[in-house]
Structures are given as structure tokens and as C-alpha cells.
Amino acid sequence: MRIAPTPLLALATVPLLLSTVQAQDPDAVLANARRWVDTLASPALHGRGYISGGDSLAAELIAAEFDRLGLLPVRGSRFEPFSFTVNTFPDSVxxxxxxxxxxxxxxxxxxxxxxxxxxxxxxxxxxxxxxxxxxxxxxxxxxxxxxxxxxxxxxxxxxxxxxxxxxxxxxxxxxxxxxxxxxxxxxxxxxxxxxxxxxxxxxxxxxxxxxxxxxxxxRNRLRNHNARNVWGLVKGRSSKQLVVLTAHYDHLGRMGPDVLFPGANDNASGVSMLINLAARYAREKPRYDMLFIAFAGEEAGLMGSRWCAVDRAFDLGAVKLLINLDLLGTGEEGITVVNATAQQEVFEAIVASNAATGRLAQVKPRGPACNSDHCPFAERGIPAIFIYTMGGIAAYHDVMDRAETLPLTDYHDVYLTLVDLINGLK
Ligand SMILES: [Zn+2]
Structure with a gap:
């Protein structure tokens, strides 16, 4: 399916220009997170959903950032297109x-x-x-x-x-x-x-x-929707195995033109982490190849990750570990690791690193749950975990999930925890 290119004019309406931050020190990592959350959750991106091409605008921004960071295309493209049916509300209700x-x-x-x-x-x-x-x-x-x-x-x-x-x-x-x-x-x-x-x-x-x-x-309109996963590869010292980092960039969009669901925690926060990590590993060569995927269509039923697992654009058998990032904007009560019971070794590595550093209030294990984009891969037996932060504001899938009130409490600690985990993969 071909996706119509987004007009540049539309991109020019995005209010905050993303500067070229070299995210390294805590302040720079956090500032970059703040900038991305503010931008992705701004009204100009329409809740990254199904009215006014919100999700497509977000895809363009993320693709431009992957370009800027020098991430390699996959199958010759920055995008993995797919489509699905979606119910929308174009008019005021x-x-x-x-x-x-x-x-x-x-x-x-x-x-x-x-x-x-x-x-x-x-x-x-x-x-x-x-x-x-x-x-x-x-x-x-x-x-x-x-x-x-x-x-x-x-x-x-x-x-x-x-x-x-x-x-x-x-x-x-x-x-x-x-x-x-x-x-x-x-x-x-x-x-x-x-x-x-x-x-x-x-x-x-x-x-x-x-x-x-x-x-x-x-007035509803049930229609076919063209969506795109955005991806980029960083070459490691070895290409024998692959570490995959994922975060969905779509959210609920708008209920009519005047009700916005900004989706700051869900999941502008996770996308900002994906970008911060891509920036880091684009600079310092990782041990294994690393694939960064920003998924579309998660809120419509994991559509982007389901398609990606079926599409098989990369060797699923070569995946060392897939780490899915969704809801990383709080952290007062630490993190939960979904699929920890199936990925015991990975979970224990996170616990051990936290015992040494005391960064996070808690590292809580959870069993398998098909609640985000790790699921279609985990179901195929690919080593996959999903990390989310706990505590703080309770805004979720509502008009209150806004950038202005997202605390990013433990953001940098989660960032360091992920770096430790990735660098420690044997
Ligand atoms: Zn989400």
C-alpha cells in the first residue's frame, strides 16, 4: 500500500522545532525527552491518531530524527507501511x-x-x-x-x-x-x-x-487507514544477533476536532526514550546490531507490531532481546517488567543492576500480558520484555494525559537502567 507523502506545509505547523541535542549528560537526556514529549503531545499532532493525519505527522518527525541520527533504513526504507480499518469521528460530537x-x-x-x-x-x-x-x-x-x-x-x-x-x-x-x-x-x-x-x-x-x-x-466514519511503522538500524560490532527497541508513537487522536487526547505518557514518553537511546547508540557502536522501531496502530489493537511480526522484515530468529517501551513518564514507584517470568535472566540482570545503583524504587516482575507491542513477538517465542513506570499521575487514555503535567520523575534512571541492560547482554 502506498502512503501519500505528507505535505511539508503540514509539518511547518508543528510549533516546537526539535534542536540537535546530543543527549549525553542527565540534563541533555531529560531536555531531549521533554522536547519530544511536548512536540508529540502538542495539538499540532492531533493526538497522533485518525483525524487530520496526526499519526502520519508524527511518523514524519520521527523519520526525520532517525535520518538526522544516521540510522540505516531497513529494506531500503525508513517506513514499514500497512493498513487497517478504523472508526473515526470527524465532526464535533x-x-x-x-x-x-x-x-x-x-x-x-x-x-x-x-x-x-x-x-x-x-x-x-x-x-x-x-x-x-x-x-x-x-x-x-x-x-x-x-x-x-x-x-x-x-x-x-x-x-x-x-x-x-x-x-x-x-x-x-x-x-x-x-x-x-x-x-x-x-x-x-x-x-x-x-x-x-x-x-x-x-x-x-x-x-x-x-x-x-x-x-x-x-457522526462516525469507518474507513481504511494507511499507517506506517518507522524504523532505523544501528550497526554493531557483531551482526550475528540483533537487539530490538520498540515504542508505539500513535495514540487515540481526537473525538471530533475539539476533543484532543494528547497521549503524553502513552506513549510520547516511550518514543522519546527510543530516540534518546537511538542517539546514544548511533554515537557509540553497540555490541550487536540494534533495530529501533516506532510502531503505529498500537491503540487500535497492536496493529503495527502484529504486522511487523508477520511481515518479517528482519530475521526474527536472530533477535537477542526485544525491549518494548510504553508509559515511561512517571516512576515514583519504580518500574514493572512484563514477561519477566519468561525472561528470568533478563529480569535478574535488571534487578542486580538496580541493587548496585539503587536508582529505581522498585523493579517489579509481571508475567506474560498481551498489553503492548512486545506481545506479537513474545507469542512467536522471541525473547521480549515490556517496561513501564509506576506511580505518579493517573491520567490514562483521557484528555488529562498532557505534556504539561507529565512528571518524568525517574526518566533518567530508567534510561541508565536500559543502557546497563543493553550493554550487559552477553
Ligand atoms: Zn500505550
Whole structure:
């Protein structure tokens, strides 16, 4: 699939020009991190998602940096293109309950898999008990047709109840818009499919138990999306084995033009670390070849890394270790190493280095989890770990994950930990 080149004019709108920092001392590493997080999470990159070509703009910036650092192309290219279907919201989303407008992103979210609807809808309040039997369900559907449904969700974590609820939601979304109160904080995502009508998640504080009508405007567009992983190679003293560093640069984008998900921690922080490490190893020749990959499409279901593992642009059998970096912006409570149980030796090396230096508050082991881009490789038996920082701000997949409030508490310590780990690989 060919990707249309991004016009230079669009790049010129990115506010912060990245200077040529030679990241070496702690201050320079941190300053470089700050600059990249500020740039990637700025409104000019549109949350690096699916409106206004945000992810493509980010890809261009990272590619230019890899060029500047002198990283070699892979298969003759800086990019690995692929494509997938994604559900997007190109227009402003509007919701008013009984005439009172709710704030998108703060009072409510449109579920990522929502379809379109617009107009005035009377509200029918339903709970699980109203829908418990097929007869009752059929009767209720009749009453609800042409109306919007306020679905009263029971406060439960019971898996069976939640599965039943999900089935009902799907059913109801064939009949009309559905509103429900969010179970916790508003958390967004990316969907690759769409339901016929929208599902609206309402914040607890904005939920009205006895609302009678809504005015709604949601327009979705389910479309094919061309994306690109960005990669670069540094030649080591030996090419027999390969160390791979990865971090996804995509985020959730925008919910309509006016609601931005900046994704500072997730994962501008990890991309900045990828770039800091690329800068270091482009200067000092590493022991093994090192491949740096900034993945696209992670938030849509690990699309970039899944494609990369299938595409096999490099010898998967030669991978000494793959280190995935995602959510590195905090660190008050140290780091977690996902897949530590499968990569015991690697985990112990990190623990030993931390015991000697006392840099991190904690190095916590975690078993396999398919929660980021290491997963498609780990599933194929390739030695892979995923490192994230813990503690600090709780902003995640919401409008609050901003550069301004990202502490980067233990950033330089994590950087040194990674350098120790890479340099210590036998
Ligand atoms: Zn992430």
C-alpha cells in the first residue's frame, strides 16, 4: 500500500522545532525527552491518531530524527507501511440532556465503536431486570424503538453479569442510541468496527437518573487507514544477533476536532526514550546490531507490531532481546517488567543492576500480558520484555494525559537502567 507523502506545509505547523541535542549528560537526556514529549503531545499532532493525519505527522518527525541520527533504513526504507480499518469521528460530537449541554471528553465520551445518530430522542430507562427474559426483552424493544435508551448498569464486577450486559448493549445499539453511566473515570480507545447507533458513556457527576430526553449529534466514519511503522538500524560490532527497541508513537487522536487526547505518557514518553537511546547508540557502536522501531496502530489493537511480526522484515530468529517501551513518564514507584517470568535472566540482570545503583524504587516482575507491542513477538517465542513506570499521575487514555503535567520523575534512571541492560547482554 502506498502512503501519500505528507505535505511539508503540514509539518511547518508543528510549533516546537526539535534542536540537535546530543543527549549525553542527565540534563541533555531529560531536555531531549521533554522536547519530544511536548512536540508529540502538542495539538499540532492531533493526538497522533485518525483525524487530520496526526499519526502520519508524527511518523514524519520521527523519520526525520532517525535520518538526522544516521540510522540505516531497513529494506531500503525508513517506513514499514500497512493498513487497517478504523472508526473515526470527524465532526464535533454534541449531547444535551434535558436541554443541558454536556462537555465532550469531560462529561461524556462517545464509545469508540459508536455509529452515527442525530436529532431529538425521548429517553427510555432500562435496567438488566427489564431485559432479563426474551419475552420481556422483545416487549421492551418495542417500547424503545425510535427512542434513546438510558441503560442502568448494575454496580458489579461479576464477569457473567458484565458479559450479559455487553450482549444487551449490542442488541440495544441496533435499535437506537444508548446512554450509560461510566463505571469509573472516562476512558477512551480506538475501535476497528462500528455499531449501528452510538453508545454514550456519561461521567458519574453528569448522569441524571430521571432525564427525559436528549439532543444528540454523532457522526462516525469507518474507513481504511494507511499507517506506517518507522524504523532505523544501528550497526554493531557483531551482526550475528540483533537487539530490538520498540515504542508505539500513535495514540487515540481526537473525538471530533475539539476533543484532543494528547497521549503524553502513552506513549510520547516511550518514543522519546527510543530516540534518546537511538542517539546514544548511533554515537557509540553497540555490541550487536540494534533495530529501533516506532510502531503505529498500537491503540487500535497492536496493529503495527502484529504486522511487523508477520511481515518479517528482519530475521526474527536472530533477535537477542526485544525491549518494548510504553508509559515511561512517571516512576515514583519504580518500574514493572512484563514477561519477566519468561525472561528470568533478563529480569535478574535488571534487578542486580538496580541493587548496585539503587536508582529505581522498585523493579517489579509481571508475567506474560498481551498489553503492548512486545506481545506479537513474545507469542512467536522471541525473547521480549515490556517496561513501564509506576506511580505518579493517573491520567490514562483521557484528555488529562498532557505534556504539561507529565512528571518524568525517574526518566533518567530508567534510561541508565536500559543502557546497563543493553550493554550487559552477553
Ligand atoms: Zn500505550
Amino acid at each position: 454534541k449531547l444535551a440532556v434535558d436541554g443541558r449541554s454536556l462537555r465532550p471528553g469531560v462529561d461524556f465520551l462517545v464509545d469508540p465503536a459508536s455509529g452515527s445518530a442525530s436529532g431529538h430522542y425521548e429517553l427510555v430507562h432500562l435496567s438488566l431486570t427489564d431485559l432479563a427474559t426474551p419475552e420481556r426483552r422483545a416487549m421492551t424493544m418495542g417500547v424503545a424503538t425510535g427512542k434513546a435508551i438510558a441503560l442502568h448498569v448494575p454496580a458489579t464486577r461479576n464477569a457473567d453479569t458484565l458479559a450479559l450486559l455487553h450482549d444487551l448493549q449490542e442488541d440495544l445499539l441496533h435499535h437506537g442510541p444508548v446512554l450509560q453511566m461510566a463505571s469509573g473515570k472516562l476512558t477512551w480507545g480506538v475501535a476497528r468496527q462500528a455499531t449501528p447507533f452510538p453508545l454514550l458513556e456519561i461521567a458519574r457527576e453528569a448522569w441524571n437518573d430521571s432525564a427525559t430526553a436528549i439532543d444528540l449529534r454523532v
